[in-house]
Amino acid sequence: MKIEKANAGNLTNFEVFDFLRSRxxxxxxxxxxxxxxxxxxxxxxxxxxxxxxxQTRESVNEFxxxxxxxxxxxxxxxxxxxxxxxxxxxxxxxxxxDCDKRIAKEEEQIAKExxxxxxxxxELLELVKEIFPQPAEEQEELSx
Amino acid sequence: MFYLSQVEQNLKMxxxxxKPSLLDGELEKGIRGELExxxxxxxxxNLGLCISVYDIQSFEGGFIFPGxxxxxxxxxxxxxxxxxxxxxxxxxxxxxSCDEFGLQVSLGFFSDIRIPERFMVQPCHRGExxxxxxxxxxxxxxxxxxxxxxxxxxxxxxxxxxxxxxxEQSENSExxxxxxxxxxxxxxxxxxxxxx
Numbered sequence: 001m002k003i004e005k006a007n008a009g010n011l012t013n014f015e016v017f018d019f020l021r022s023r024x025x026x027x028x029x030x031x032x033x034x035x036x037x038x039x040x041x042x043x044x045x046x047x048x049x050x051x052x053x054x055q056t057r058e059s060v061n062e063f064x065x066x067x068x069x070x071x072x073x074x075x076x077x078x079x080x081x082x083x084x085x086x087x088x089x090x091x092x093x094x095x096x097x098d099c100d101k102r103i104a105k106e107e108e109q110i111a112k113e114x115x116x117x118x119x120x121x122x123e124l125l126e127l128v129k130e131i132f133p134q135p136a137e138e139q140e141e142l143s144x
Numbered sequence: 145m146f147y148l149s150q151v152e153q154n155l156k157m158x159x160x161x162x163k164p165s166l167l168d169g170e171l172e173k174g175i176r177g178e179l180e181x182x183x184x185x186x187x188x189x190n191l192g193l194c195i196s197v198y199d200i201q202s203f204e205g206g207f208i209f210p211g212x213x214x215x216x217x218x219x220x221x222x223x224x225x226x227x228x229x230x231x232x233x234x235x236x237x238x239x240x241s242c243d244e245f246g247l248q249v250s251l252g253f254f255s256d257i258r259i260p261e262r263f264m265v266q267p268c269h270r271g272e273x274x275x276x277x278x279x280x281x282x283x284x285x286x287x288x289x290x291x292x293x294x295x296x297x298x299x300x301x302x303x304x305x306x307x308x309x310x311x312e313q314s315e316n317s318e319x320x321x322x323x324x325x326x327x328x329x330x331x332x333x334x335x336x337x338x339x340x
Contacts, residue, residue, distance in 0.1 A: 094332055
């Protein structure tokens with residue numbers, strides 16, 4: 001076996017979920033037999049329990065487009081955010097590596113820059129909530 | 145967590161698989177089946193665990209070499225969906241078991257994820273029933289949060305290792321895991337999902 005390209009492109013969880021769904025995987029493990037292998041079924045089952053099952057291609061593309069303006073996050077972190085869709089600030093801190101170190105730069109400017117970056121993080125969180133609504137919130141809207 | 149990997153493989157198609165494929169005109173389906181048998185659920189060192197065959201880009205050949213039992217050899221170029229989380233990625237899994245060294249977390253399709261004690265939320269200790277407990281102190285009040293089995297846990301990947309295949313294994317040793325992920329939960333937003 002020859003590895004031509006070790007990394008021919010990163011995939012979001014949603015893309016893998018969509019790919020397996022188009023191959024015939026369903027949440028019902030018995031229904032999968034024949035079209036996909038049991039191990040692919042297990043991956044599908046895991047992804048069905050993650051935020052990826054609620055996403056659409058358009059929402060993922062929209063997020064990447066809008067997240068471009070946040071210069072302090074790398075593309076890996078954007079991928080991380082799409083895969084885990086944090087809804088609270090601590091979860092967002094977890095996805096962005098060395099969040100606190102990036103925020104605090106020179107000592108004189110710490111307070112001012114802290115506030116600016118904090119605002120940006122808040123904006124990012126709002127963007128995530130807007131593009132990837134949580135099921136609980138959707139149910140609340142329905143009941144109202 | 146997932147990415148595509150392009151590989152080239154010399155695939156031997158046994159005659160009993162070739163015959164139905166060629167008759168149906170679906171050689172590609174037969175080749176896909178063989179590729180899946182070869183790669184699915186297998187760990188390729190430094191690439192990760194192969195989840196699925198994404199697509200077949202090209203195949204050529206079909207020569208039958210002498211001494212090959214009639215197998216036709218095709219040179220196939222295909223893309224595989226590989227599972228290999230990058231260091232620093234945040235993943236949600238389920239606590240499968242715990243022992244004196246730490247926790248073992250599972251994703252359903254992959255279970256060799258360990259969170260050793262030094263990477264767990266500090267301070268923590270192991271209770272009498274074997275469950276790890278986080279002692280959280282704030283304003284002189286102490287809270288105890290236990291890391292129960294079957295709870296969903298959010299962890300960050302610290303490293304992905306591919307230990308070499310052991311030549312000999314004693315009977316009582318643990319089954320060999322070709323890919324080991326080490327995670328840590330000592331940070332904001334990490335640990336049980338229900339905590340945040």
